[in-house]
Amino acid sequence: MLQRLSISILILILPVLSVAYGAPMPTPAAPIVGAKSYLVVDSKTGYEIAALNADAPLAPASLTKIMTTYVVFSALRQGQITLQEEVTISEKAWRTPGSRMFIEVGTRVSVEDLLLGMIVQSGNDASVALAEHVAGDESVFAEMMNQHAAMLGMTASHFQNATGLPADGHTTTARDLATLTRALIEEFPDYYAWHSIKEFTYNDIKQSNRNSLLWRDDSVDGLKTGHTEDAGYCLVASAKRDNMRVISVVLGTASNKARSDGSQALINYGFRFFETRLLFKAGERISTARIWKSANEFSRLGVLEDLYITMPRGSYDDLESRLDIPAMIVAPVAAGQPLAELSVHLDGEELLRTPLRALVDNPVGSFWQRVADSVTLWFE
Numbered sequence: 415m416l417q418r419l420s421i422s423i424l425i426l427i428l429p430v431l432s433v434a435y436g437a438p439m440p441t442p443a444a445p446i447v448g449a450k451s452y453l454v455v456d457s458k459t460g461y462e463i464a465a466l467n468a469d470a471p472l473a474p475a476s477l478t479k480i481m482t483t484y485v486v487f488s489a490l491r492q493g494q495i496t497l498q499e500e501v502t503i504s505e506k507a508w509r510t511p512g513s514r515m516f517i518e519v520g521t522r523v524s525v526e527d528l529l530l531g532m533i534v535q536s537g538n539d540a541s542v543a544l545a546e547h548v549a550g551d552e553s554v555f556a557e558m559m560n561q562h563a564a565m566l567g568m569t570a571s572h573f574q575n576a577t578g579l580p581a582d583g584h585t586t587t588a589r590d591l592a593t594l595t596r597a598l599i600e601e602f603p604d605y606y607a608w609h610s611i612k613e614f615t616y617n618d619i620k621q622s623n624r625n626s627l628l629w630r631d632d633s634v635d636g637l638k639t640g641h642t643e644d645a646g647y648c649l650v651a652s653a654k655r656d657n658m659r660v661i662s663v664v665l666g667t668a669s670n671k672a673r674s675d676g677s678q679a680l681i682n683y684g685f686r687f688f689e690t691r692l693l694f695k696a697g698e699r700i701s702t703a704r705i706w707k708s709a710n711e712f713s714r715l716g717v718l719e720d721l722y723i724t725m726p727r728g729s730y731d732d733l734e735s736r737l738d739i740p741a742m743i744v745a746p747v748a749a750g751q752p753l754a755e756l757s758v759h760l761d762g763e764e765l766l767r768t769p770l771r772a773l774v775d776n777p778v779g780s781f782w783q784r785v786a787d788s789v790t791l792w793f794e
Contacts, residue, residue, distance in 0.1 A: 454680045457596050475641050476538075512577065556575055609625075637661075648664060694717055707788070708776040715773065749772055756770050
């Protein structure tokens with residue numbers, strides 16, 4: 415058990431990797447983008463690289479289909495549907511206006527083809543067909559979308575349909591879309607690869623992916639465009655260079671060119687002036703904690719998953735970490751139990767905060783160990 419009588423604070427310099435860097439590169443302001451809202455984040459850490467009105471609720475247009483895709487991928491993962499099973503196309507799906515993959519009413523189309531028609535061709539008809547197949551009705555599917563949004567922490571989003579066609583109250587934010595995109599990439603890496611497909615042919619009609627960055631920048635491998643009169647031109651783009659992935663969300667630009675140019679500028683800015691590096695490996699001893707009345711006098715502390723950090727490029731050697739450990743920790747302590755808190759700072763700004771956990775079990779010690787520790791604690 416933990417007894418928080420007082421907190422001891424350790425200041426330590428993080429271990430420096432054997433890579434030499436010069437003076438830290440000054441970080442200029444982000445490029446000016448003609449958008450209502452944008453957000454650039456590192457995919458692995460969620461670190462905010464640049465933002466403009468990132469929490470403003472806006473109509474997302476076809477960026478809605480990122481959530482539609484996430485819900486369908488989740489149904490695939492849970493075994494509720496398969497890629498090979500066929501969907502009978504309803505008249506509602508067939509009549510859905512806007513961008514289409516040109517499915518025909520009454521025909522049977524595989525889930526895989528419908529996903530490609532939605533992801534590559536932005537087919538509204540495919541989106542409705544998938545929603546009806548997964549939930550029986552598009553309105554029920556929209557409720558599923560909202561449930562997934564809540565579980566992901568997308569607190570400012572509300573979905574009314576699977577397509578992004580204009581509807582009262584159908585809004586999200588750049589921040590929520592970044593959260594959703596990070597989850598989709600992390601949870602479904604194999605399916606995510608479909609977002610890099612440049613062309614898809616169905617019903618003898620070949621259509622190109624509307625994300626022009628796929629042709630312009632080899633590091634871009636997704637994700638989704640959107641456009642309505644209300645929403646303007648929107649784009650969520652993701653790019654990976656070396657071991658760093660950047661996600662850019664741009665909402666409400668005036669043209670297709672503006673959304674592409676703005677997204678490219680923000681992606682380049684993220685890679686040029688920021689870096690993401692491995693801080694500690696899973697299971698690595700970061701520190702130790704005294705465990706009173708335990709069979710083990712000390713417990714190794716660490717993280718259970720690899721811990722990464724994003725920072726201005728060249729500033730790694732200037733990072734400082736602070737470790738807060740309770741003044742007294744008494745056995746039993748189970749492996750994985752949080753015992754301390756690590757925070758990482760740069761020039762007084764907190765970049766990261768995470769719990770450190772016991773890496774081994776610390777059972778109650780023998781009678782004599784408990785008596786000896788009790789006496790020591792009494793005198794202290």
